[in-house]
Amino acid sequence: MLTENETRAHEALAPEVLGAALAATPGADDWQVETLRDEEAQVYLIGDRVEAVRTVTNERARVTVHNDHTPRDSEMGARARGMTTVTLLASDAADPARLAQRLGDAVTVASLTDNPPFGLPEPPDQGYPAVQTVDPALAGDVGAALQETMARLRAAAAREQNVRLSSAELFVTQTARTLRNSHGVAGASRGTRVMLDFVLITRGAGGREAEFHGEFTRRRLEDLLVEGTVAAYATFARHSLDATTPPTYEGPVVLSGEAIAGIFNPGLGLGGPYAFHTSAEAAYQKLSRLAPGEVITGEEPRGDRMTLLSDPLRPFGVQSNAFDGEGLPAARLALIEESVLARRWADTRYATYLGVPATGAYANVTVLPGTSDLAALRSATEGPVYEIVAFSFMNPDPISGDFVAEIKLGYRHGATGTQPIKGGSLAGNVFAAFADARLSRATYSDGTYYGPAAVRFGSLTIAGA
Amino acid sequence: MLYAFVLPASQEAEARAILLCCGTCAAPRRYGAPAHCPGVALITRGGQDVVDPVEQVVGELVDELDARFPYAAALLSGASGIQISDNGSEQDATETNPSRGIVFTVYDGAAFQEYATSDLDAARLASGVRAWAGRLSLRPGGPPIAGVDREAGPAPERLTFATQMEMDPAAVPLSEKLGLMRDIQRRARALDARIVQAQARYADQTQHSVYIGRGRWLAQDVTRAVFAIIIAVSDGTQVRYHYTINGKTAGFEVTRIGEEELRRTADTALRLLEAERIEPGEYTIVTDSSISGTIAHESFGHGVELDLFPKGRALSQKYLDRQVAAPMIQMYDDPSYTGGYGSYFFDDEGEVARPTQILKDGVFVLPISDFAAATYAPGTHTPNGRRQDFTRKAYARMTNTFFGSGDTPPEVLIAGVARGVYLRSAESGMEDPMGWGIQVTAHYGEEIVDGQPTGRLFAPVGITGYVPDVLQSIDAVGSDFELLGGGVCGKGHKELVPVSTGGPHLRMKARLG
Numbered sequence: 001m002l003t004e005n006e007t008r009a010h011e012a013l014a015p016e017v018l019g020a021a022l023a024a025t026p027g028a029d030d031w032q033v034e035t036l037r038d039e040e041a042q043v044y045l046i047g048d049r050v051e052a053v054r055t056v057t058n059e060r061a062r063v064t065v066h067n068d069h070t071p072r073d074s075e076m077g078a079r080a081r082g083m084t085t086v087t088l089l090a091s092d093a094a095d096p097a098r099l100a101q102r103l104g105d106a107v108t109v110a111s112l113t114d115n116p117p118f119g120l121p122e123p124p125d126q127g128y129p130a131v132q133t134v135d136p137a138l139a140g141d142v143g144a145a146l147q148e149t150m151a152r153l154r155a156a157a158a159r160e161q162n163v164r165l166s167s168a169e170l171f172v173t174q175t176a177r178t179l180r181n182s183h184g185v186a187g188a189s190r191g192t193r194v195m196l197d198f199v200l201i202t203r204g205a206g207g208r209e210a211e212f213h214g215e216f217t218r219r220r221l222e223d224l225l226v227e228g229t230v231a232a233y234a235t236f237a238r239h240s241l242d243a244t245t246p247p248t249y250e251g252p253v254v255l256s257g258e259a260i261a262g263i264f265n266p267g268l269g270l271g272g273p274y275a276f277h278t279s280a281e282a283a284y285q286k287l288s289r290l291a292p293g294e295v296i297t298g299e300e301p302r303g304d305r306m307t308l309l310s311d312p313l314r315p316f317g318v319q320s321n322a323f324d325g326e327g328l329p330a331a332r333l334a335l336i337e338e339s340v341l342a343r344r345w346a347d348t349r350y351a352t353y354l355g356v357p358a359t360g361a362y363a364n365v366t367v368l369p370g371t372s373d374l375a376a377l378r379s380a381t382e383g384p385v386y387e388i389v390a391f392s393f394m395n396p397d398p399i400s401g402d403f404v405a406e407i408k409l410g411y412r413h414g415a416t417g418t419q420p421i422k423g424g425s426l427a428g429n430v431f432a433a434f435a436d437a438r439l440s441r442a443t444y445s446d447g448t449y450y451g452p453a454a455v456r457f458g459s460l461t462i463a464g465a
Numbered sequence: 466m467l468y469a470f471v472l473p474a475s476q477e478a479e480a481r482a483i484l485l486c487c488g489t490c491a492a493p494r495r496y497g498a499p500a501h502c503p504g505v506a507l508i509t510r511g512g513q514d515v516v517d518p519v520e521q522v523v524g525e526l527v528d529e530l531d532a533r534f535p536y537a538a539a540l541l542s543g544a545s546g547i548q549i550s551d552n553g554s555e556q557d558a559t560e561t562n563p564s565r566g567i568v569f570t571v572y573d574g575a576a577f578q579e580y581a582t583s584d585l586d587a588a589r590l591a592s593g594v595r596a597w598a599g600r601l602s603l604r605p606g607g608p609p610i611a612g613v614d615r616e617a618g619p620a621p622e623r624l625t626f627a628t629q630m631e632m633d634p635a636a637v638p639l640s641e642k643l644g645l646m647r648d649i650q651r652r653a654r655a656l657d658a659r660i661v662q663a664q665a666r667y668a669d670q671t672q673h674s675v676y677i678g679r680g681r682w683l684a685q686d687v688t689r690a691v692f693a694i695i696i697a698v699s700d701g702t703q704v705r706y707h708y709t710i711n712g713k714t715a716g717f718e719v720t721r722i723g724e725e726e727l728r729r730t731a732d733t734a735l736r737l738l739e740a741e742r743i744e745p746g747e748y749t750i751v752t753d754s755s756i757s758g759t760i761a762h763e764s765f766g767h768g769v770e771l772d773l774f775p776k777g778r779a780l781s782q783k784y785l786d787r788q789v790a791a792p793m794i795q796m797y798d799d800p801s802y803t804g805g806y807g808s809y810f811f812d813d814e815g816e817v818a819r820p821t822q823i824l825k826d827g828v829f830v831l832p833i834s835d836f837a838a839a840t841y842a843p844g845t846h847t848p849n850g851r852r853q854d855f856t857r858k859a860y861a862r863m864t865n866t867f868f869g870s871g872d873t874p875p876e877v878l879i880a881g882v883a884r885g886v887y888l889r890s891a892e893s894g895m896e897d898p899m900g901w902g903i904q905v906t907a908h909y910g911e912e913i914v915d916g917q918p919t920g921r922l923f924a925p926v927g928i929t930g931y932v933p934d935v936l937q938s939i940d941a942v943g944s945d946f947e948l949l950g951g952g953v954c955g956k957g958h959k960e961l962v963p964v965s966t967g968g969p970h971l972r973m974k975a976r977l978g
Contacts, residue, residue: 055581091586
């Protein structure tokens with residue numbers, strides 16, 4: 001329940017108030033207002049002890065102003081469009097004179113940049129789709145839900161032999177968002193988000209210790225799968241204790257779980273090579289290595305073909321939303337079909353530049369699963385196979401697609417059984433690797449990625465001992 | 466430009482400590498850095514600080530909290546600035562992330578409690594903080610606050626610090642900034658027909674922050690500016706790129722780039738069209754300053770963050786006062802380094818910036834800490850408590866992290882390699898504070914044979930290894946020094962803060978792949 005004071009703050013940033021102010025701003029030829037209000041509860045543990053408790057309220061409006069003018073450069077044509085975005089707090093918007101000055105300054109900035117003209121989205125004919133983005137479990141007492149989740153985490157860790165909970169962080173965020181533009185777009189949405197970060201430490205013979213660190217973002221508390229995740233990571237921690245550095249190797253490598261998800265969703269807000277090369281922006285800037293109708297792998301795939309979708313409609317997906325950042329309605333979009341670039345995702349700007357439909361922003365990535373059993377992918381009948389379950393940091397180059405990443409934990413499957421490995425690095429290229437790949441039937445999700453739980457690549461290189 | 470020094474007598478000693486760090490000058494001798502340190506601006510002034518109207522109220526609220534709890538403080542923070550880019554066909558200019566807000570902190574005897582909000586209206590703030598504090602009470606049973614140094618005496622005077630700049634970005638018209646980016650972009654684009662895109666980027670951001678607590682009232686305007694030119698080339702079958710980046714606590718002067726540097730950036734991008742993947746294995750390597758700095762950052766930077774110690778996550782805890790690197794290795798973290806991209810005058814918990822020597826002659830001598838971690842280990846408080854922004858907690862974080870220089874010219878380091886790789890342009894790295902693994906990715910490396918670079922390039926190149934093995938394999942330290950900024954550091958994969966890394970060229974052994 002908002003207090004009277006908080007209600008007043010919210011009103012100062014009301015989209016209709018800001019829209020009216022923008023309509024009265026000379027030179028604001030088009031505009032967009034996006035308001036965001038985040039209410040967040042955070043708790044931090046050191047072992048069993050609560051180290052810190054935080055409550056956070058962050059409310060702001062992002063105002064984008066477009067200005068049409070004669071370009072400074074004659075190569076641009078007769079008209080150019082400039083744009084800029086400013087962020088307003090309630091204290092900015094509450095003072096009409098200050099608000100007018102901020103908006104006027106924004107118009108001045110926009111008037112100084114020259115870009116080929118483009119428009120803004122129109123209101124969708126069918127309205128916005130219903131997308132599930134709110135955890136019902138967080139509709140009530142957020143503090144109680146947070147405490148309960150932490151209690152489950154502690155209990156799950158306590159059940160693990162030779163493992164202790166080193167630290168944990170849990171954030172629960174409730175977000176309210178509105179979006180309007182000068183073409184009549186008007187949308188509102190709510191969402192929840194949970195972030196769990198924990199470290200498990202295991203102790204072995206001679207006092208040796210090893211840790212395993214997990215970081216998970218989801219829309220719903222239940223999708224954290226606390227007990228199962230703790231059990232899996234406790235196993236990873238114990239295996240890390242006994243892991244050895246693999247030898248240098250070139251051959252079949254299986255990526256599973258978060259390791260395969262990281263190829264498509266590197267984290268840190270980085271879209272990664274697949275998001276980049278399937279974009280209209282990359283094509284417009286002549287940086288895309290992919291062309292519609294051509295295979296993405298550079299050569300005809302010898303194994304399974306890969307189909308990749310951008311999916312903002314997935315229930316409780318971290319990137320799910322009824323509309324994107326400029327008000328385009330959410331739609332599932334097959335970008336790569338059977339290893340061939342089918343179409344590009346495009347915002348209104350680059351859709352205009354390329355003359356293709358505006359699709360909305362890149363969202364959750366879905367890779368259609370294959371038909372192989374996990375056991376078949378791990379089969380070592382023709383020699384050892386290495387499986388990697390976690391990298392220290394998978395950060396493929398967005399332009400070349402090349403990657404080299406330290407092995408945080410993996411396994412060697414061979415005739416004598418399975419042994420854990422860690423250290424050394426795996427190198428390859430995220431496009432070329434799919435020229436010889438087999439995809440599992442089992443699936444995995446990290447909240448943004450949903451797809452095969454494992455992929456066996458015909459030949460990748462490990463730099464080891 | 467220079468500001469006048471106006472110091473209240475009670476805090477003169479503390480302020481003088483900063484001046485000694487950055488004056489004329491201990492730093493070059495300590496680090497082997499070029500003698501470029503002109504001193505630091507320390508001033509009191511009025512002006513357009515976005516948080517001024519509420520400071521008085523914040524001070525009163527902190528006093529109220531301080532009377533009830535063992536520790537109370539507040540940090541107001543905000544930022545202003547612009548980021549622009551030009552790739553020849555498009556121009557963008559937009560505000561840098563302002564992230565304005567305030568966070569109040571108390572220690573209630575058992576845990577730290579924080580209230581953070583973006584609402585800077587004084588009346589609503591007071592009402593919100595009092596309502597929050599009303600729900601708190603003293604809870605004995607937690608670790609006692611220890612080693613909290615508090616200013617004694619009457620109410621503090623406000624001290625204001627500001628970055629010294631040759632060209633204040635606020636005084637440079639936006640049209641001039643855009644014009645320069647377009648000019649640089651065009652000059653770069655014209656260098657070779659195989660260039661498919663040249664993108665010039667510039668960003669400046671002045672972070673305003675005010676700390677009130679522990680008898681201190683400190684305000685600072687830290688201005689960071691970053692310039693980058695990214696050149697993408699194609700041979701018709703592939704696209705490669707290279708970049709030059711210059712990020713500092715400085716002003717618009719960071720955009721200075723000569724024709725030779727533009728040409729070198731383009732030439733490297735073109736040479737990368739022929740780059741190969743390196744044959745995996747152990748190599749003798751020579752690292753440029755960016756790679757040396759990233760190794761420092763990921764090894765005994767993250768590995769010695771004191772907040773990891775109470776969690777039992779840092780193996781380094783067992784190695785205090787023990788040899789962990791070759792004896793000629795010195796390593797520092799220094800938020801007071803003039804011009805360093807990670808520099809500031811005080812941290813987000815009111816601790817005045819000063820250097821920390823982490824490794825001395827290869828021995829681990831001191832971790833870096835935030836306030837909370839230091840309360841559990843008296844005598845270890847260093848000025849490294851940093852927040853991503855007001856919405857996040859403070860942790861022990863790095864600032865400008867680097868190896869000290871040695872006495873071997875870089876060309877002599879290379880000449881001493883029979884067969885190896887000269888690694889350039891760090892792209893990223895990852896820490897492993899308990900396992901002491903290390904991952905650093907170089908944009909490229911160049912083969913060395915018989916002491917000479919051959920021109921054969923490998924890209925990208927990953928460096929992995931066991932931290933003590935890597936650091937103890939260092940057999941020569943360059944006489945050069947460079948600090949490279951413009952990047953950010955995360956705690957795991959979140960909590961991003963601006964940092965720089967650097968040092969001299971180093972020669973060592975490492976596993977490449």
